[in-house]
Amino acid sequence: MASRSRVALVLRRTRISTAPSTNPLRPLSQIRWQSTATTEDAEGVAQGTTGTSKTIKFTSETYPEIKRDSKFAEITEDHVKFFKEFLGKEASVIDGVTKDATDDIEPFNGDWMRKYRGHTKLVLKPGSTQEVSKILKYCNDNMLAVVPQGGNTGLVGGSVPVFDEIVINMSRMNQIRSFDDVSGALVVDAGAILEVVDGYLAERGNIFPLDLGAKGSCQIGGNVATNAGGLRLLRYGSLHGSVLGIEAVLPDGTIVDDLSKLRKNNTGYDLKQLFVGAEGTIGIITGVSILCPQRSKAVNVAFLGLESYEKVQQAFKAAKGQLSEILSAFELMDNQSQDLVQQVTKNKRPLESEHPFYCLIETSGSNSEHDNEKLQSFLEDVMEKEIVTDGVVAENETQVRNLWGWREGIPECLGHWGGVYKYDLSIPISELYSLVEETREKVAKAGLMGDTDEHPVVDVVGYGHMGDSNLHLNVATRRYDKKVEKELEPFVYEWISKRNGSISAEHGLGLAKKAFIGYSRSDTMIALMKQIKKLYDPKGIMNPYKYI
Amino acid sequence: MAALRILVPVKRVIDYAVKPRVNKAQTAIETSGVKHSMNPFDELSIEESVRIREKKSYPHGVDEIIAFSIGPPKSVDTLRTAMAMGADRSIFVETKEGEEVEPLAVGKVIRELVKREGINLVVCGKQSIDDDAGQTGQIVAGLMGWGAATQASKVSFGEKGVEVEKEVDGGTETVRSQLPMVITTDLRLNEPRYASLPNIMKAKKKKIDKISAEELGVSLERRLKTLKVIEPPPRQGGGKVDDVDGMIAKLKELGAI
Numbered sequence: 192m193a194s195r196s197r198v199a200l201v202l203r204r205t206r207i208s209t210a211p212s213t214n215p216l217r218p219l220s221q222i223r224w225q226s227t228a229t230t231e232d233a234e235g236v237a238q239g240t241t242g243t244s245k246t247i248k249f250t251s252e253t254y255p256e257i258k259r260d261s262k263f264a265e266i267t268e269d270h271v272k273f274f275k276e277f278l279g280k281e282a283s284v285i286d287g288v289t290k291d292a293t294d295d296i297e298p299f300n301g302d303w304m305r306k307y308r309g310h311t312k313l314v315l316k317p318g319s320t321q322e323v324s325k326i327l328k329y330c331n332d333n334m335l336a337v338v339p340q341g342g343n344t345g346l347v348g349g350s351v352p353v354f355d356e357i358v359i360n361m362s363r364m365n366q367i368r369s370f371d372d373v374s375g376a377l378v379v380d381a382g383a384i385l386e387v388v389d390g391y392l393a394e395r396g397n398i399f400p401l402d403l404g405a406k407g408s409c410q411i412g413g414n415v416a417t418n419a420g421g422l423r424l425l426r427y428g429s430l431h432g433s434v435l436g437i438e439a440v441l442p443d444g445t446i447v448d449d450l451s452k453l454r455k456n457n458t459g460y461d462l463k464q465l466f467v468g469a470e471g472t473i474g475i476i477t478g479v480s481i482l483c484p485q486r487s488k489a490v491n492v493a494f495l496g497l498e499s500y501e502k503v504q505q506a507f508k509a510a511k512g513q514l515s516e517i518l519s520a521f522e523l524m525d526n527q528s529q530d531l532v533q534q535v536t537k538n539k540r541p542l543e544s545e546h547p548f549y550c551l552i553e554t555s556g557s558n559s560e561h562d563n564e565k566l567q568s569f570l571e572d573v574m575e576k577e578i579v580t581d582g583v584v585a586e587n588e589t590q591v592r593n594l595w596g597w598r599e600g601i602p603e604c605l606g607h608w609g610g611v612y613k614y615d616l617s618i619p620i621s622e623l624y625s626l627v628e629e630t631r632e633k634v635a636k637a638g639l640m641g642d643t644d645e646h647p648v649v650d651v652v653g654y655g656h657m658g659d660s661n662l663h664l665n666v667a668t669r670r671y672d673k674k675v676e677k678e679l680e681p682f683v684y685e686w687i688s689k690r691n692g693s694i695s696a697e698h699g700l701g702l703a704k705k706a707f708i709g710y711s712r713s714d715t716m717i718a719l720m721k722q723i724k725k726l727y728d729p730k731g732i733m734n735p736y737k738y739i
Numbered sequence: 740m741a742a743l744r745i746l747v748p749v750k751r752v753i754d755y756a757v758k759p760r761v762n763k764a765q766t767a768i769e770t771s772g773v774k775h776s777m778n779p780f781d782e783l784s785i786e787e788s789v790r791i792r793e794k795k796s797y798p799h800g801v802d803e804i805i806a807f808s809i810g811p812p813k814s815v816d817t818l819r820t821a822m823a824m825g826a827d828r829s830i831f832v833e834t835k836e837g838e839e840v841e842p843l844a845v846g847k848v849i850r851e852l853v854k855r856e857g858i859n860l861v862v863c864g865k866q867s868i869d870d871d872a873g874q875t876g877q878i879v880a881g882l883m884g885w886g887a888a889t890q891a892s893k894v895s896f897g898e899k900g901v902e903v904e905k906e907v908d909g910g911t912e913t914v915r916s917q918l919p920m921v922i923t924t925d926l927r928l929n930e931p932r933y934a935s936l937p938n939i940m941k942a943k944k945k946k947i948d949k950i951s952a953e954e955l956g957v958s959l960e961r962r963l964k965t966l967k968v969i970e971p972p973p974r975q976g977g978g979k980v981d982d983v984d985g986m987i988a989k990l991k992e993l994g995a996i
């Protein structure tokens with residue numbers, strides 16, 4: 192067979208591909224911290240990632256108003272000895288308490304955005320639910336604060352410590368426990384990596400109901416803990432719907448075994464929902480049972496150029512009307528975001544000329560002829576009505592991946608210059624893009640934006656999950672700078688609050704949004720949430736300083 | 740001198756990002772329900788032909804670019820893609836689903852078309868990724884008595900003829916030939932464009948002429964019989980060890996140290 196030429200092609204493609212390499216993100220959260228990151232790949236998106244995590248400022252220095260809570264005990268050699276004894280294996284404990292392990296520990300202290308950095312001296316990697324239980328009980332008894340950590344790709348600073356909280360990293364719990372190919376119920380360890388799990392499902396004709404740019408690193412437990420939305424929420428709905436059951440450990444060591452595989456189960460309070468989106472503040476998720484739909488045989492992708500946000504809305508409406516049940520993603524990107532992706536990847540843009548807006552439309556269905564026909568007539572319609580100025584359609588799998596790369600590669604490419612201020616917002620769709628324009632104007636007026644180094648801001652860009660009214664307002668910067676932050680906050684939050692939007696559509700609260708929850712939730716709601724926290728984590732050891 | 744009349748043979752194959760699977764009877768590759776696309780080398784051939792026209796690299800211009808395919812009914816999609824990328828029209832020789840045509844028969848069909856259409860340049864892929872035969876271009880050249888410049892990584896038109904570069908170990912080899920000729924394309928040649936919406940719509944109005952092998956006086960009878968198709972032996976799964984001690988223990992267990 193043609194295996195040789197296939198391989199040759201793949202190799203070739205990685206060199207010439209027209210978009211960020213097919214899978215730009217897999218090793219990123221790891222390689223970011225290594226000095227080799229800069230030489231990793233001449234054309235890959237990782238290129239140019241600067242320095243090591245040592246250059247990230249400590250969260251405690253950036254936010255001196257956050258103080259270490261003295262109720263928490265300091266970690267001692269005795270504590271470490273306890274963990275080492277029962278976790279056994281050398282690799283399960285990264286011990287910076289009894290010896291210097293700075294280099295080994297740094298990747299667990301710094302976050303993906305290079306914005307937050309903690310001071311932990313101890314990382315534990317449990318291998319089973321029982322081990323998690325033992326660790327938490329001990330920490331609870333000894334007043335040791337902990338941070339649950341998955342793939343550490345979270346975008347709100349929730350996955351890294353602020354001070355010396357112990358990092359409980361879930362990567363060793365990465366097995367697939369069972370899969371029922373009739374019902375589609377998958378049971379999996381919390382530490383399994385999204386892309387690995389989806390690959391497993393693909394071989395069986397199914398798909399994980401969530402997909403996002405960080406799939407090569409993020410974990411199922413982390414996805415559920417952040418209630419991640421991602422690229423296909425439009426099609427498969429939120430994790431609140433697809434998660435069937437959860438196994439979790441409470442701070443006192445109680446194992447909550449609710450790994451139901453049932454689609455329907457109306458017997459009492461649906462407590463598992465509390466863990467979906469709790470960001471590690473009430474317990475550690477150790478296993479997840481989730482409903483995985485059939486994988487579509489026919490996937491088509493079109494990439495369109497449009498001249499105004501008005502037209503983008505018309506295209507979205509037309510897509511919903513004409514593609515209805517086969518529409519699986521509708522993503523928005525402004526020209527500024529695409530420009531920055533191009534500057535970083537040096538790849539050729541899919542469309543010949545530039546347009547103020549781009550949309551990526553994906554259809555997924557079971558019959559390619561049927562889907563093609565629908566997509567073609569939709570595209571003809573929007574071209575004829577001049578809703579869309581130009582566009583391309585992927586003719587093969589590689590083009591499908593490359594076109595997706597122009598969307599999925601944005602977060603990573605924006606980080607190229609140094610740092611990114613990220614706002615992940617739910618906004619009524621008609622006003623979605625006005626915020627980007629107003630913010631860009633504001634930052635420019637303040638003289639903070641420009642091509643040269645004295646300007647902290649490179650550009651203000653907007654992109655996101657148009658299909659879910661979810662905008663990512665991102666400010667790409669050369670360095671994190673309080674002056675920039677002052678222009679952005681509370682401006683953005685007030686803008687959102689006025690429109691009854693959400694200040695965090697899918698990334699969660701973590702440390703970044705904790706102070707601003709009041710812009711989206713009433714005092715009553717916040718008080719109720721605090722009651723839940725108190726009930727499940729009375730001593731407050733779980734992921735302190737964050738969330739609410 | 741006359742303008743170029745280019746023929747580009749294209750083939751519908753299993754998409755190269757899809758892992759091919761052998762059917763249960765071990766007689767062929769499973770094709771039903773599997774994503775198909777244009778053979779990637781053929782994309783390069785179309786792209787190059789269109790670039791010759793757009794960049795006016797041949798002094799006497801390009802008169803016509805004709806895409807050609809021989810294959811089952813769905814090959815029409817592949818021809819549409821070729822026309823959306825810039826071919827002017829297409830010729831299609833239909834075969835039954837599952838009927839594989841050998842390179843010699845394809846070559847003979849192309850010979851007849853070359854004569855009928857007054858073709859003076861055939862640009863085809865160096866191989867198709869399904870059967871990997873890698874013969875068609877050379878066979879056409881042989882049947883026509885033309886020169887064949889294979890595995891092109893660069894094509895240019897000079898005073899003295901058509902110059903074609905090909906990558907060889909540690910360098911490039913440049914050959915020159917006169918028209919009419921055959922060029923086969925290799926990966927480094929160009930970066931094929933996406934089919935744009937306006938062009939996809941235009942392509943719908945372009946003509947596909949159907950003609951049978953009999954009408955061309957060519958027999959598609961096979962001379963080779965596929966006896967068996969088998970998958971490569973599965974890779975032995977690797978194992979992970981937790982640390983250096985674990986690795987040493989494992990190596991000892993395997994008797995490696």
Ligand SMILES: Cc1cc2nc3c(=O)[nH]c(=O)nc-3n(C[C@H](O)[C@H](O)[C@H](O)COP(=O)(O)OP(=O)(O)OC[C@H]3O[C@@H](n4cnc5c(N)ncnc54)[C@H](O)[C@@H]3O)c2cc1C
Nearest residue numbers: 341342343344345349410412413416419420421471476697
């Ligand atoms: C390039 C990129 C693209 C992204 N795209 C999207 C997107 O489209 N949509 C979207 O919603 N998000 C997106 N994200 C952010 C998203 O929240 C994370 O990528 C992912 O869901 C987090 O998984 P993780 O395993 O990395 O968790 P981490 O970052 O390690 O942790 C996130 C939070 O969950 C907690 N946590 C982790 N594991 C557990 C566990 N087992 N039990 C309890 N708590 C736990 C942590 O304490 C932390 O508060 C993106 C991130 C990146 C870097």
